[in-house]
Amino acid sequence: MQVYLSCPECVDEQARHEKSSESPDPINTQKRLSPYPIQLTNEVSYEVKCVFGHSSAVFINLFKHEILFEIGVHSILDGYYREAITSFAASLERFYEFASRSIALHHRLPNDEEVKCWKDIASQSERQLGAYIYLHAIHFKKQPKLLSNPQAALRNSSVHKGQIPTRDEAVAFGEEVLSIISETSLKIWQTIPEAAHKVVSNHAEMSVKKIIEAGGVQSNTTNCVDSAVHGKIHDERPLKEHLERTILRHSRNKVDKHKKIIGEFEAKRHT
Template sequence: MQCFQELGRPTDEFSHVGFRDDGRYEIKCSLGHETATVLQQQKFEVLFDIGAHAILDGYYREAVSSFTSSLERFYEFALRVFLEQASKSEELFQNCWKKVANQSERQLGAFVFLWASNFGESPELLSNPQVSFRNEVIHKGKIPTSEEAVRYGNSVLGVLRPKMLALREQFAEEVSKVTFYHLRDCRSDSDNGKTVSTISISTIVSLTCGEISHHTMSLEEHLIRLSEWRKITGNS
C-alpha cells in the first residue's frame, strides 16, 4: 500500500505467510515499508482450509481435527449472529460466552436451541457414526485414511455450508456486524500511523463468495482447485 502511494504502482511483490490465530499479517516489503494486513475471513473459514491443506500434505488426523474445529467455531459464529440480532450489541454475547467458552458440548446445546428458535427447525448435525469416527481420531489416536478424512470433511461441509448460507441470507445485517467486530478485534494499538489493509481470500467455506457453484462443489473438487492454486503460488 505504501509503495503504491509513493511509486504510483504496486511492486508486484508477494510474501508467503502462515495462517495466524489473530488474523493479522505484518509484512515488510523490499523498500522497508511495514504494513499490517488483516484477513477478513472468520476462524471457521480459515480452519476448514487448514484441514484441506492437511489432506493435500498427507496429514489426515490433522485434517479431521481442523474440520472439527471449523464446525465448532462456526457454531460460535452463528451464536454471535443470533445474539447480535437479539440485542444489537456484542455485550450480551460476550457475557453468555464466558459461561460456555471452555465446554464445546454446552456451545453445541446453545446452538441447537437458538437455531431452532430462529429457523423453526432442529438443525441437522453430524451423524452418530461421524461423531464416533471423530472421537476415535481425536481422543483415541486413530490414524484415518485419506478417504476417511475426505468423507468426514464432506460431512462437515454438508452440515456447515447450508447453515452458513441461510445465516447470510436471513441475517445479512448481523453477519456484516459480526464481520466488523472481527476486523476491529484484529487491529492493535501499534497500528496507529501504520497502513492497515483488509484482504479477503477465497476459502472453501466462504461467507463472502457469491458464486453459487462455489457452494455446491464437493471437498474433492475443492482439493483439486486448492492443489492447483498451491502450484501457481509455489506452495506445493
C-alpha cells in the same frame, strides 16, 4: 499454513507508476506486486512487511472457521489425515460459535451481555453445542443439521483415541462439515447480515488492535484468499474440487519454500 498477501502501499505505488509517464522499471528491479508469505493464525488481519520497508495491516476475507477449514484442506494435501479431521472438527465448532453469536445479537442481546454469556461457555464445547441447537431452532424454527453419528464417531476416535483415518475418510468428513457450514452460513448471511457483520467486525477490531499495539499500521485493504467455504456457498463447489484447485498452488509454494531452505543451507556450508 501459509498464504501469500500483497503489500497495499506497493499496489498503490504500482498503480500510480503505471498511470504516470515514468519510464518502465529496468529489468531485475524488485517487483512491487510480489506477494509475501504469511503464516495464518486465528486473526483476520495480518502484518505484511515488504522489501521496500512498508508495514501494513491487511485483512483477509476468511473468518476463524474458514481458516481452520483451509488448514484441514492443506493437511489432506500434505497427507496428514488425522490432523485434517481435527481441523475440520474445530472449524465446525467455531462455525457454531459464529452462528450462535450472530443469532444472539440479532435477537437484541446487548453486545457486552453477549460477551459475558460467551465467556461462560467458551471453554466447554458441549455447552456451545447446546446453545447452538437452541438458538438455531428458535431463529430458524427448525432443528439444525449436525454431524451424523458415523462422522461424530470418526471425529471422537481420531481426536481422542489417536485413530489415523484414510484419505477417503478425511475427505468424506470434510465434505459433511463443509455442507453443514455452507448451508447454515448462507441462511445466516441472507437473513441476519447485520448481526453476522457485527460478529465478524468485533473480531476484526481486536485483531487490528493487536497489530497497532505491536507498532503496525492499520489498512482498509482486504486480500481475497480462495477457500472451500466460499467456493461451496457461491459456486456449490464440492471439497474434492477445491482440493484439486488448491493442489497446484500448494505444491508450487512448497517447492519455493524448500528451494529457499536448501539455498540457505548451501550458503551456510560455503561460508
